[in-house]
Amino acid sequence: MQLIPCPWCGPREEAEFHYGGQAHVAYPGDPSALSDEEWARYVFFRENPSGPFAERWSHNAGCRRWFNAVRDTRTHDLLAVYRVGEPMPEVTA
Amino acid sequence: MTSPPGAHLPEHPDFLWDNPEPKSSYDVVVVGGGGHGIATAYYLAKVHGITNVAVLEKGWLAGGNMARNTTIIRSNYLWDESSGIYEHSLKLWEGLEDDLGYPILFDQRGVLNLAHSLQDVRDSVRRVNANRLNGIDAEWVDPAGVKEICPIVNTSPDVRHPVLGATYQPRAGIAKHDYVAWGYARAAHALGVDLIQNCEVTGLETVQGRITAVETSRGRIAAGKVALCAAGHSSVLAKMVGLRLPIASHPLQALVSELLEPVHPTVVMSNAVHVYVSQAHKGELVMGAGIDSYNGYGQRGSFHIIEQQMAAALELFPVFARAHLLRTWAGIVDVSPDASPIVGLTPVGGLYLNCGWGTGGFKATPGVGDCFAHTIAHDKPHPFNEPFTLERFTTGALVDEHGAAAVAH
Numbered sequence: 001m002q003l004i005p006c007p008w009c010g011p012r013e014e015a016e017f018h019y020g021g022q023a024h025v026a027y028p029g030d031p032s033a034l035s036d037e038e039w040a041r042y043v044f045f046r047e048n049p050s051g052p053f054a055e056r057w058s059h060n061a062g063c064r065r066w067f068n069a070v071r072d073t074r075t076h077d078l079l080a081v082y083r084v085g086e087p088m089p090e091v092t093a
Numbered sequence: 094m095t096s097p098p099g100a101h102l103p104e105h106p107d108f109l110w111d112n113p114e115p116k117s118s119y120d121v122v123v124v125g126g127g128g129h130g131i132a133t134a135y136y137l138a139k140v141h142g143i144t145n146v147a148v149l150e151k152g153w154l155a156g157g158n159m160a161r162n163t164t165i166i167r168s169n170y171l172w173d174e175s176s177g178i179y180e181h182s183l184k185l186w187e188g189l190e191d192d193l194g195y196p197i198l199f200d201q202r203g204v205l206n207l208a209h210s211l212q213d214v215r216d217s218v219r220r221v222n223a224n225r226l227n228g229i230d231a232e233w234v235d236p237a238g239v240k241e242i243c244p245i246v247n248t249s250p251d252v253r254h255p256v257l258g259a260t261y262q263p264r265a266g267i268a269k270h271d272y273v274a275w276g277y278a279r280a281a282h283a284l285g286v287d288l289i290q291n292c293e294v295t296g297l298e299t300v301q302g303r304i305t306a307v308e309t310s311r312g313r314i315a316a317g318k319v320a321l322c323a324a325g326h327s328s329v330l331a332k333m334v335g336l337r338l339p340i341a342s343h344p345l346q347a348l349v350s351e352l353l354e355p356v357h358p359t360v361v362m363s364n365a366v367h368v369y370v371s372q373a374h375k376g377e378l379v380m381g382a383g384i385d386s387y388n389g390y391g392q393r394g395s396f397h398i399i400e401q402q403m404a405a406a407l408e409l410f411p412v413f414a415r416a417h418l419l420r421t422w423a424g425i426v427d428v429s430p431d432a433s434p435i436v437g438l439t440p441v442g443g444l445y446l447n448c449g450w451g452t453g454g455f456k457a458t459p460g461v462g463d464c465f466a467h468t469i470a471h472d473k474p475h476p477f478n479e480p481f482t483l484e485r486f487t488t489g490a491l492v493d494e495h496g497a498a499a500v501a502h
Contacts, residue, residue, distance in 0.1 A: 001396055015397045019386035021341070040487040044339040044430045048328035050390040073342070074390045 006059045007067050007081050020056030022046045023068040024088065050074055054088050057081075109275050110154075110282035115289050118315035119147045121469060122307055123322055124294050124330060126150025127159040128270070129447055129454060130322035131277040131288070132462025133469070138284035140463070141470035146286045149309060151293035155274030158324050161392075161424035162455040163347050163369060163381040165360055167204045167265035169224050169231050170497040174480035175433065176227040181477050182460025183264060189459055195276030197268045198374055202359050204265035205239060205246075207409075209254040209365040216496050217260045224262070234261050243359050245412050252408055254366050267360060267371050270455060277462075297333040303442035304334075320445040320469050325390065325425025327448035334441050339486050340427045340449050343384040344394035346402070348421040352376035356412065366405035378416060380406055384426060384452060394423040426451050431485075433492040436465055436478040445469050446483065453498055 003011040028034050028042055047053065053073050058066045070080045070091045079091040121137060123130045126148045137143045150156075166186055168179035190197050208217045217233065224231035234241075235258050236248040248256045278288055289311070296308030297319065306315045323330050325342040353376050362369035367383040382402035385394040399421055406413055429435060429449035434457070436447045447465050450457060464475035474482070485491055 014395055021388075036487050036489075040339075041337075044486045045337050046339075046341060048338070048341050048388060050326070050329050050342075053388060055388070071387070073388050076387075076389060076391055076393075 002076060004057065004069070004078060005081050006062060006065075007083050008063045008065055009059060012059065012062055016059060016061035018058040018060040020058055020066065023054040023056045052079060052091055109279040110288050112290060113287045115147060115149075115292060115309070115311055115314050116287065117313075119287070120145040120317045121320060122146075122314060122316040122318070123148045123320045124307065125157075125322035125324065125326075126154045126288060126290065127157050127322060127324060128155060128274055128277070128458040129324070129450075129461055129465070130320075131155065131274060131281055132458050133320060133322060133447070133465045134286045134288075135277050135281040135284070136463045136466035137469060138281060138286055141466060143470060144285035147314065148281070148286060148288050149292045149294055149307070149314075150288070150290045151310070153290050154278055154288060155271065158424040158426065158454060159270055159274050161347065161422055162270060163371065163379050164267045164270045164373075164455060165204065165265070165362070165369065165371065166199075166268060166456040167262050167360075168229055168456075169204070169206070169220060169260060169262045169265070170494055171220050171223050172492050172494065173227060174492045175494050175497070176224070176229055178460050178464065178477040178481070179457065180227065180229055181463070182457050185459035185463060186268065187264075189273075189276075193276035193280045195272065195279060197272045197276055199266065199268040200374070201264050201266040202371075203242065203261060203263045204360040204362060205234070205243060205259040205261055207239070207246075207259045207361065207363040207365070208257050209363065210257070213365060214257050217258065220497060221260050230262055230264050232261050234259050243357065243361055245356055245410055246361060247409055247411055254363075254408065256409075265360060267373070269374065273458060277458075294330060297330070297444070299334055299441055302440075304444045316443075318443045318445065318469055320447065320465065322447050322465075324448065324450065324454060325427050327427050327446070331439075331446070334444065336439060336441065338435070338446075338448065338483070340429050340435070341388055342390055342425050343387070343428055344389045344391065344423040345382070345384045345426045345452050346394040346398055346421060346423045347379065347381040348399065348402075349373070349377035349379050349419050350413070350416040351419050353378065353416060357410075361409065363405065363409060366408065368402050368405040368409065370406060370410065377419060378413065381452075384428065385423075390425055392423050392425055426454075428452070431491040432494040432498040434461070434481050435483050436461060436481045437468060437474045437483065438472070439483065451498065
């Protein structure tokens with residue numbers, strides 16, 4: 001089973017984690033100003049790259065905290081993990 | 094002097110299709126040589142007389158999800174929009190063997206969609222009623238009825254997820270996925286379509302908002318129209334023209350057991366426990382799982398998904414306890430937000446999109462091939478795929494099929 005390095009707990013089995021999709025998707029600053037098109041972008045459209053992808057994970061069966069990871073979607077290799085609020089690290093796939 | 098090994102064997106039979114060098118230009122280039130791509134090319138040639146067509150496949154023909162699905166065919170979806178296209182497809186399946194002149198082992202052995210909770214029961218009965226209003230065969234069966242249709246299902250009330258009943262579609266069934274692809278490929282080839290393998294599209298060329306060519310690993314190919322049938326890789330292709338899609342690519346795993354005597358007469362699907370099972374003609378139990386939660390392009394998934402799937406299968410079918418696993422695999426499925434496909438025009442002139450079928454594209458192969466070919470030929474959606482636009486995510490006219498699709502397409 002794949003090990004995911006929780007930035008608080010260290011490496012744990014993947015089954016302890018919950019996936020949260022793309023990271024760094026901010027809630028709209030002024031929601032009432034958004035057009036239908038912009039709402040659609042926010043609600044339904046996410047990056048779906050073949051390669052490094054910044055995404056959210058929650059260590060559900062451990063510390064129960066959310067964190068971010070950069071994972072290569074082709075190999076499932078975790079290239080970096082970092083805490084919420086930290087900038088996305090530079091990675092090379 | 095001895096003869097070389099194999100000299101006594103008969104000549105290799107004729108190939109079902111050729112492997113031509115790509116021409117410099119085609120009227121229509123279909124990207125993706127899976128079931129949908131080949132079927133689209135076939136109907137373009139057969140129905141619309143457009144034969145200057147190439148299907149470009151980056152790997153080998155029908156080696157992606159067409160080789161990896163669990164071959165379930167049914168049309169018991171909830172909404173009118175879905176009923177339209179899936180039932181159209183099922184009707185084409187019913188005549189496909191004759192149409193293609195090729196055996197596809199289409200077997201209408203029925204499908205049971207199990208209900209395990211009061212909410213499941215209510216949703217299922219509603220879906221049966223909706224199906225009947227749309228002229229689709231559907232009935233509600235109680236646990237005794239489930240036992241009668243499929244005697245090996247555990248209908249005892251003292252399990253974690255007891256079977257409270259099921260929807261039953263008698264006209265549903267399975268087909269031999271490889272034969273379907275080969276039948277379409279053979280027929281498309283006979284009509285003049287070029288099937289080009291080992292040809293990866295690396296760029297899409299546009300001039301003033303209109304598609305003009307595709308760049309490939311085997312050179313530039315000019316195209317009057319380009320049709321994307323790339324399932325899990327649709328986002329990557331669409332991005333080449335700056336088009337974002339509301340889909341996520343996930344691994345979806347399936348597995349087969351060793352060959353067994355016939356024990357399973359139908360198809361059984363259970364959303365609640367995340368498994369769907371049938372028995373292939375030659376005897377393997379074919380079981381599909383739910384998608385892996387994370388995005389992935391690697392055609393493999395996580396082991397704990399298989400473990401959960403097996404636990405579910407054993408609870409439903411205690412008789413499987415001694416069966417041995419033969420192999421597992423994964424395909425990359427393109428999951429859309431409303432569990433319905435995206436089939437139609439794009440903001441780029443001459444570029445057409447067919448994706449978002451998620452875990453359930455196989456059953457749609459003839460239907461979407463027919464409708465997508467119509468869309469390409471007329472530059473206008475066929476009535477059956479008109480509701481499945483990319484714009485619906487902006488207008489809000491979603492076709493929410495999570496209930497009928499869920500884990501188990």
